[in-house]
Amino acid sequence: MxxxxxxxxxxxxxxxxxxxxxxxxxxxxxxxxxxxxxxxxxxxxxxxxxxxxxxxxxxxxxxxxxxxxxxxxxxxxxxxxxxxxxxxxxxxxxxxxxxxxxxxxxxxxxxxxxxxxxxxxxxxxxxxxxxxxxxxxxxxxxxxxxxxxxIRWDALEGYDRAAAELAPHAWKAGAQTHRLKRQLEAMEDGGTFVLVAPANPFRCPPGPYERVSQIAHYFKTHKPRSKILLLDAKDAFSKQGLFMDGWRELYGDMIEWVGLSGDGRVVRVDADRLEVETEFGTLHRADVLNVVPPQRxxxxxxxxxxxxxxxxxxxxxxxxxxxxxxxxxxxxxxxxxxxxxxxxxxxxxxxxxxxxxxxxxxxxxxAPEPVWANTCYSVIGPDYGITVAGVYRVIDGQIAEVPGSGGVSPRGADAGFRRREARYAAAWYQAICEDTWGTVV
Amino acid sequence: MTPSPAPRMPAIGLLLSSLLIVGGPASAQSPEDHSTPPALLAAACANCHGSDGRGAWPIASIAGRPYTELLRQLTAYRNGESLDDATVMPRLMAGYSATEIETLARWFSSLPVTPETAAETTP
Structure with missing residues (x-):
């Protein structure tokens, strides 16, 4: 002192x-x-x-x-x-x-x-x-x-600005989000929602998987006979095991995920017919089609x-x-x-x-020595949250995750743990918005 | 009900300055230590705990909590223990050095518990 x-x-x-x-x-x-x-x-x-x-x-x-x-x-x-x-x-x-x-x-x-x-x-x-x-x-x-x-409007055959009016990407918040919501609300019980997920890299790696979770929650409460098909251009995704556990626990077999090696990569979109074609020529028809396209x-x-x-x-x-x-x-x-x-x-x-x-x-x-942290919350259901966290530094001239830190929520955690992570997600949103815009939600 | 962040800054600056000094001799750097400024180090906590350490329930408010308590908790997280219903904290604290954790504990223990306390220090 x-x-x-x-x-x-x-x-x-x-x-x-x-x-x-x-x-x-x-x-x-x-x-x-x-x-x-x-x-x-x-x-x-x-x-x-x-x-x-x-x-x-x-x-x-x-x-x-x-x-x-x-x-x-x-x-x-x-x-x-x-x-x-x-x-x-x-x-x-x-x-x-x-x-x-x-x-x-x-x-x-x-x-x-x-x-x-x-x-x-x-x-x-x-x-x-x-x-x-x-x-x-x-x-x-x-x-x-x-x-x-x-959005890269030239990267996926058939998916241009006009197509996005019929098959929204909803990957920027606003009119596209409302369009998708209205389509889901207008869909008959027993319909099929198809989400097309891109290859890496893209905005919000867990985003497509949280999205189908949330739409499954909506279907379960309003249109329980409906189905969800997720066609994916990759074979692995963020928090995959946790998402799949959550889907099974909360939504049974409502969500089907098809990865790259199962012919999940979509190569053509026909927005008028709400139809997509995969790499090996399989056609899938949707009642509501959500295409998350390649980006830059x-x-x-x-x-x-x-x-x-x-x-x-x-x-x-x-x-x-x-x-x-x-x-x-x-x-x-x-x-x-x-x-x-x-x-x-x-x-x-x-x-x-x-x-x-x-x-x-x-x-x-x-510039001072940097350190970055990240926590991605995903909310699978109202009382079911999961996370992936990481601490990053510059190591040998590259951005790297600090060895021994970070990782995903434990597999097989109890309901209390999942409930807490759902509650923390809401509190996180409030805190980061205050930290960013100074606003309180 | 959020007051402008501006009035809080003088208080933070004041406290920060004390951190820089108090950290002095005790913070001899070990090989795993880094030289991130305390303000930047602490800013990484704000994403969940709020810009000034006042989190929204059920994420803990950490502003103004006793130094020894924060140090004990953060160190426990760093050692992989999950206290007080925490889920993410052990995974995050594993990425910080013991010295950094001391710095963070000092930083947040020094912050005012409420915005009103901070506003009082506005010139």
Whole structure:
């Protein structure tokens, strides 16, 4: 406790709005005192533009502003109210109201983030500016892209924008989600719901499997003679054993899963007939058809020149800066961050790491040593949750799961364990939304 | 009923500063230790426990809990024990060093229990 006076000086400096440097200093690393002043002056007034107001972008903007109130942070997001993909499956299952998944930007504004509801159309990485749909140009010192995913409309025969009106993907929350919900509600008892799942990588690896779980819950309570067929372009999926246990326990034989080697890969969609054809020519007819198609990074990533031939974004592991373009950071589903999954949780975790990295960079300091955590909750039934968790660090220059950490919920756990994970899922949603948008659900 | 996060920050900064110092000599780094800033380390907990450690039931609120209690619990999780109905915590804490767990326990024990307590420190 002899160091209290230094402690007090630190605190007073912070209370005076001294900036981010004291927060950037490592525990046991370089003395925070030494850098507090420089960090402040170097970054004061610097302009950070964030594109995308989802889990990644909103978190980055919020933490940048919390770290250093002197930064000029602009968040570009077309939607005035952002609806999360996480928990849309619970809406489809009837466990959640759609409006409870919407979040506005008032709390970010109160924090001093300049929230602009406009579409970013182009990026000039040399001139360091972003062009909005209206033609306005915004200059930046650092750019953070959190563009999410775009559907690859050319990747699956017969599945284009028009087809998605008949056979929704519902892989972005909004009109597509409502369309699928209406179709499920209109379907006769005894009908067949078919979900087409893509090969890796794609947004939300457990998503298709939680979705069929939730639709099975809806069928069980409203249309118990109905069937669910899941046609999959791969032979293994996230939390597979746990999902299959849950399906059997809660829904008997309602859900049939056909993997790649069982001829589950769909190669053609006929949306007019609600019919799909698999690799070996089997035709499957649906009453409601949900196609989760192949994806790539949101288009602005390509405009910024940060994507590679895969359509996704390679990043430097330590700070999620673009591997291709200077002064640009990329986070969330758009990135190649495996083994981290494309989850809202990871986007939020990456948003924080990037906030710290960008603030450090503006102060002329190296990015701090990152650590990321992830927990993907999936809700199979109202009292039945499962999880996969992971802690990630940079090991030998690559993002890697920390050996001995993480993993899935135990197989064969009792009903109490599953019930707790379902309750924790709801509390997690509330916490991560507060952490991202400052909103309370 | 969520107050703006802004007023809470001074309190966090204040506490953070103390963490940096208190962590001093005791935090001599072992080979498994990393040099992640405490604020960034703690931010990884916010996804479930809230930005300032105030979780929504039934996820625990950890802000302002006694240091020794947090240290004991987090260490138990790290050793694979499942306490207090936790399901994910042992899997997560297995990815953190003992020093990091001390830092996290100090961090969250230092945070105000309620937003009102934090708001009082606003300049």
């Amino acid at each position: 002899t160091r209290t006076p230094i402690d007090r000086r630190q605190a007073l400096r912070w209370l005076g709005g001294a900036g981010a440097a004291s927060l950037l200093a490592a525990c046991g690393g370089r003395a925070p005192e030494a850098s507090a002043g420089t960090g402040n002056t170097a970054s004061r007034g610097a302009r950070v533009v964030v594109i995308g107001g989802g889990f990644g972008g909103a978190t980055a903007a919020r933490y940048l502003k919390r770290l250093d109130p002197g930064l000029h942070v602009t968040l570009l997001e077309p939607a005035e109210r952002f609806y999360t993909c996480p928990f849309t499956n619970l809406y489809l299952g009837g466990l959640r109201e759609f409006e409870s998944l919407g979040h506005d930007y008032q709390q970010l504004r109160r924090l001093g983030v300049n929230v602009v509801h406009a579409l970013a159309e182009d990026v000039d990485p040399v001139g360091h500016s972003v062009t909005l749909a209206g033609g306005e140009r915004l200059p930046y010192d650092r750019l953070i892209l959190s563009p999410g995913i775009d 990074a949101g288009f602005i990533a390509e405009r910024a020149g940060v994507t590679d031939a895969s359509g996704w974004v390679p990043v430097n592991p330590r700070d999620f800066s673009s591997a291709q373009v200077e002064d640009v950071y990329v986070i969330g589903d758009a990135t190649e961050a495996a083994p981290m999954p494309k989850s809202g949780f990871c986007a939020n975790a990456q948003g924080k790491v990037v906030a710290f990295a960008a603030a450090a960079s503006l102060a002329g300091d190296p």
